[in-house]
Amino acid sequence: MATENTSLPVYSKKDFESGVDPRWCPGCGDFSIINQVQKALPAVGRKREDIVFISGIGCSSRFPYYMNNYGMHTLHGRAPSFASGLKVSRPELMVWVVTGDGDALAIGGNHFIHAMRRNIDLKLLLFNNRIYGLTKGQVSPTSEIGKKTKTTPHGSPDAPFNPPALAIGSGATFVARSIDVEGAHLGLVLKAAAEHKGSCFTEIYQNCPVFNDGAYTSITEKSVKADALLRMEHGKPLLYGKDNKKGIRFNAKTAELEVVTVGEHGVTEPDVLVHDAKRDDPTMAFMLANLALKPGFPTPIGVFRDVSRPTAEELTWDMINAAKAKKGDVDVLKLIAGSDTWQIK
Amino acid sequence: MSTPSKVQQVETVTIRFVGDSGDGMQLTGTEFTRANALAGTDLATFPDYPAEIRAPAGSLSGVSGYQVNFGSREIHTPGDAPDVLVAMNPAALKTNLPDLRAGGMLIVNKGAFNASNLEKADYKSNPLDDEALKHAYKVLSIDMSMLTDHALEGSGLSSKETARCRNYFALGLMYWLYSRPMEQQLEQIQKKFGKKPQFVEANQKVFKAGYAFGETVEVGLQRYEVPASKLPPGTYRTVTGNFAVALGFATVAKLTGKQVFLGSYPITPATEILQEMSYFKEHGVVTYQAEDEIAGIGSAIGASFGGALGCTTTSGPGLALKAEMMGLAVIAELPLVIVNVQRGGPSTGMPTKTEQSDLLVALFGRHGEAPMPVLAAQSPADCFWAAIEAMKIATKWMTPVLLLTDGYLGNGSEPFKVPLAGELPKFEVKYQTTPNHDGAYMPYKRDAKLIRPWAIPGTPGLEHRIGGLEKDSMSGMVSYDGMNHERMVLTRAQKIANVVEDVPDVQVFGKPSGDVLLVSWGGTFGSVRGAAEQLQGQGKAVSHVHLRWLNPLPKNLAAVMKGFKKIMVPEVNNGQLAFYLRGMFPGVDPVQFNRINGKPIKIAELASKVLEVL
Numbered sequence: 001m002a003t004e005n006t007s008l009p010v011y012s013k014k015d016f017e018s019g020v021d022p023r024w025c026p027g028c029g030d031f032s033i034i035n036q037v038q039k040a041l042p043a044v045g046r047k048r049e050d051i052v053f054i055s056g057i058g059c060s061s062r063f064p065y066y067m068n069n070y071g072m073h074t075l076h077g078r079a080p081s082f083a084s085g086l087k088v089s090r091p092e093l094m095v096w097v098v099t100g101d102g103d104a105l106a107i108g109g110n111h112f113i114h115a116m117r118r119n120i121d122l123k124l125l126l127f128n129n130r131i132y133g134l135t136k137g138q139v140s141p142t143s144e145i146g147k148k149t150k151t152t153p154h155g156s157p158d159a160p161f162n163p164p165a166l167a168i169g170s171g172a173t174f175v176a177r178s179i180d181v182e183g184a185h186l187g188l189v190l191k192a193a194a195e196h197k198g199s200c201f202t203e204i205y206q207n208c209p210v211f212n213d214g215a216y217t218s219i220t221e222k223s224v225k226a227d228a229l230l231r232m233e234h235g236k237p238l239l240y241g242k243d244n245k246k247g248i249r250f251n252a253k254t255a256e257l258e259v260v261t262v263g264e265h266g267v268t269e270p271d272v273l274v275h276d277a278k279r280d281d282p283t284m285a286f287m288l289a290n291l292a293l294k295p296g297f298p299t300p301i302g303v304f305r306d307v308s309r310p311t312a313e314e315l316t317w318d319m320i321n322a323a324k325a326k327k328g329d330v331d332v333l334k335l336i337a338g339s340d341t342w343q344i345k
Numbered sequence: 346m347s348t349p350s351k352v353q354q355v356e357t358v359t360i361r362f363v364g365d366s367g368d369g370m371q372l373t374g375t376e377f378t379r380a381n382a383l384a385g386t387d388l389a390t391f392p393d394y395p396a397e398i399r400a401p402a403g404s405l406s407g408v409s410g411y412q413v414n415f416g417s418r419e420i421h422t423p424g425d426a427p428d429v430l431v432a433m434n435p436a437a438l439k440t441n442l443p444d445l446r447a448g449g450m451l452i453v454n455k456g457a458f459n460a461s462n463l464e465k466a467d468y469k470s471n472p473l474d475d476e477a478l479k480h481a482y483k484v485l486s487i488d489m490s491m492l493t494d495h496a497l498e499g500s501g502l503s504s505k506e507t508a509r510c511r512n513y514f515a516l517g518l519m520y521w522l523y524s525r526p527m528e529q530q531l532e533q534i535q536k537k538f539g540k541k542p543q544f545v546e547a548n549q550k551v552f553k554a555g556y557a558f559g560e561t562v563e564v565g566l567q568r569y570e571v572p573a574s575k576l577p578p579g580t581y582r583t584v585t586g587n588f589a590v591a592l593g594f595a596t597v598a599k600l601t602g603k604q605v606f607l608g609s610y611p612i613t614p615a616t617e618i619l620q621e622m623s624y625f626k627e628h629g630v631v632t633y634q635a636e637d638e639i640a641g642i643g644s645a646i647g648a649s650f651g652g653a654l655g656c657t658t659t660s661g662p663g664l665a666l667k668a669e670m671m672g673l674a675v676i677a678e679l680p681l682v683i684v685n686v687q688r689g690g691p692s693t694g695m696p697t698k699t700e701q702s703d704l705l706v707a708l709f710g711r712h713g714e715a716p717m718p719v720l721a722a723q724s725p726a727d728c729f730w731a732a733i734e735a736m737k738i739a740t741k742w743m744t745p746v747l748l749l750t751d752g753y754l755g756n757g758s759e760p761f762k763v764p765l766a767g768e769l770p771k772f773e774v775k776y777q778t779t780p781n782h783d784g785a786y787m788p789y790k791r792d793a794k795l796i797r798p799w800a801i802p803g804t805p806g807l808e809h810r811i812g813g814l815e816k817d818s819m820s821g822m823v824s825y826d827g828m829n830h831e832r833m834v835l836t837r838a839q840k841i842a843n844v845v846e847d848v849p850d851v852q853v854f855g856k857p858s859g860d861v862l863l864v865s866w867g868g869t870f871g872s873v874r875g876a877a878e879q880l881q882g883q884g885k886a887v888s889h890v891h892l893r894w895l896n897p898l899p900k901n902l903a904a905v906m907k908g909f910k911k912i913m914v915p916e917v918n919n920g921q922l923a924f925y926l927r928g929m930f931p932g933v934d935p936v937q938f939n940r941i942n943g944k945p946i947k948i949a950e951l952a953s954k955v956l957e958v959l
Contacts, residue, residue: 018810020822049805054647057813064810065823070802072650073812075673078643081608081635085644086802088633089606090651093802111643114636316631323626332599335628336592336729337763341582342383344573 077108374411517555593732
């Protein structure tokens with residue numbers, strides 16, 4: 001049904017707006033995210049009708065209604081299951097999944113990890129505001145320990161997930177992180193996600209101005225962000241800081257990452273780890289993902305991991321096509337009869 | 346040497362093979378079934394096996410059985426009480442002997458009645474030495490273990506491998522007893538073990554030894570012959586219900602030229618449908634083994650959104666998990682077939698035992714107003730037709746459809762007449778490709794039957810969004826308007842009610858009026874039809890109607906029921922159809938006949954119950 005061989009219309013951002021006014025709270029980070037997605041889509045090389053958005057339940061999951069594509073707003077936590085079925089059934093479609101921290105990691109945790117490990121080509125965007133917004137302010141699986149919410153008035157006793165680490169551990173072949181207020185950065189990450197083929201996870205730090213305002217100000221405020229954010233770029237040294245002198249070094253003795261300053265204690269730039277998102281082994285990507293929770297370390301944003309493997313839908317259809325090539329088009333009556341019949345006269 | 350026995354003709358016979366889980370009784374049963382099918386008898390089978398894959402060897406809980414009823418007249422059920430019991434060890438004898446008909450034939454593997462096995466079966470002494478046993482039954486006690494060992498002397502097989510061949514001794518003996526030609530079984534062994542020549546030879550040898558034993562044994566065994574039945578002429582194969590469902594779905598893919606997408610999760614006793622369909626890739630079937638029951642149905646709905654013919658297969662506990670998803674398919678109005686192979690419940694219940702206890706959950710087990718067409722297959726072969734019918738209704742009416750089968754139908758087998766070209770339904774699936782409302786696409790704009798159009802991704806200009814929130818009755822956009830919601834609830838209900846135009850009237854088996862009308866549904870068809878035949882043969886004013894459609898119910902059902910003094914509903918549950926009929930037809934108060942013992946209803950027990958209420 002997809003029409004890839006005919007020419008692609010020239011799209012603008014407007015072509016991806018459904019015309020329905022988003023019903024998110026004023027100041028919600030979701031506005032910035034949808035803006036970047038709509039900006040990115042004209043350049044992905046796909047026809048509007050071949051792009052599908054599937055979502056679960058939560059504030060973020062209203063997303064498909066505002067996109068002028070095919071879309072389905074499904075059940076809480078279950079979006080990856082619908083999207084997986086759709087993509088395996090129709091590999092020629094480009095399928096995006098929009099989800100949140102509660103949707104993907106609490107009620108939908110099982111579907112999430114399996115979507116990642118199968119390596120179905122799904123572009124999963126997880127809007128992480130570290131709170132349940134639609135139900136008005138309860139603790140989420142990414143809320144920090146001690147977080148006071150309506151259901152944890154004395155503070156949350158539970159350790160949170162680190163979503164990119166979970167995605168890497170689950171076998172995702174593309175894992176990235178960006179932030180709602182870092183528009184240009186988010187645009188680049190979305191472009192990389194669109195170009196990747198395989199299970200594709202992008203965490204987007206998103207501010208909820210009503211129930212968890214300022215969740216990320218400690219890393220996004222103009223005054224701090226240079227020292228708080230580590231902008232990873234494939235093939236470039238992991239440097240950050242106001243004067244770009246701070247860096248991440250791999251300490252072979254402790255097998256840990258450490259913060260160093262170029263020019264201090266004999267540290268030179270070649271000592272700083274060069275980011276390799278294409279590394280097949282996920283260990284380094286996992287270590288980098290875990291820095292986000294570590295005191296004294298910057299929060300990495302950008303692409304942690306981008307490796308190429310055959311997708312589940314490719315393998316599925318290779319098997320189907322091989323079976324078709326081998327057996328040919330069997331007549332329906334022959335199919336029904338099988339090979340072990342007898343006659344009654 | 347004994348003189349060759351005379352062959353006695355019999356009309357029907359029921360044989361049960363029982364042994365340890367590792368004794369190969371399922372294989373023996375299916376192979377013997379095949380021999381009778383090839384000989385042209387009608388038949389029905391009932392495998393009965395433990396939930397444990399390998400319960401402790403020789404234990405009472407590890408007994409596995411396979412019952413086959415075959416005959417020269419129409420066979421409705423796997424038979425009430427076996428005429429012949431083949432027991433391969435003491436535990437099998439202990440658990441099955443009470444079912445053997447008085448005076449029936451008991452064939453035992455004497456060699457397995459050693460001290461250790463007797464103890465595991467809780468026998469204080471060897472039951473084969475019991476004179477009462479020999480008086481009650483025709484006992485044929487054979488040391489199959491030893492005879493198998495002898496047959497395979499010098500074969501180089503280990504003692505474990507030798508033991509595995511014993512079931513072919515029993516099979517060979519049954520071939521001789523029931524006068525079936527050896528040749529086709531030898532070929533079958535060749536086919537089955539072809540890749541391991543040493544096993545081909547060994548199993549053929551043991552099979553021949555069993556056959557020869559019958560011929561040469563000096564006790565003057567009676568030989569039987571069950572002639573071919575008068576089944577309608579045609580080409581036949583045997584199918585289990587689970588295989589028939591898979592075949593039905595693959596046939597739908599062929600007939601429509603559309604992809605059938607099965608999203609499923611393994612669960613007893615439904616797993617075989619997923620397994621079988623994974624072999625139908627070349628016919629346009631895509632199978633997807635999901636991470637859980639919810640994702641099984643979710644992936645199928647996702648595929649349906651994309652234009653595939655989505656289906657999912659499960660059993661009771663899985664159906665419970667799919668409930669929320671079914672509600673989404675109802676409100677989104679996407680085609681989908683959910684196959685529920687019912688088993689003993691609640692909870693994990695009795696996974697390998699049959700039951701009909703999911704009728705009410707099928708009809709009502711979703712939150713909100715969420716009606717859905719529900720139909721039930723009546724026999725293993727009928728599962729083929731029911732799968733096609735369910736898919737046809739789902740795509741025509743844009744709705745999920747629930748197809749109920751059960752463990753007995755799923756695992757049971759019977760001859761299936763392969764349809765001729767003209768006997769397959771015409772089946773066309775169409776998508777909306779053009780705007781349907783002033784140049785725009787309104788996904789919930791309906792036709793006169795209240796059916797909405799189906800536009801799928803990849804279709805330019807018809808981009809739209811749907812979901813689980815209540816929708817505007819035209820655009821499908823989110824609507825919280827109360828009046829719109831009421832209109833949508835009533836419209837969806839009316840649409841499902843309209844499906845009645847595709848529900849055939851019930852046919853009364855017997856006179857249109859009388860003393861008792863037996864009303865059944867699903868897998869009890871054979872038992873109830875068998876009882877009705879028997880009672881009618883005795884001149885009783887008893888008729889039978891069988892419900893294929895549970896929602897909507899057939900138009901003429903109320904009128905048919907009025908013709909009888911009493912309505913009686915036999916079910917393998919605690920009275921679910923009876924409850925439903927009371928609610929649907931005020932004034933109708935059926936007499937219930939309920940069995941919840943994990944087994945199909947016996948014809949004799951039902952017939953005697955009917956005589957009681959007459």
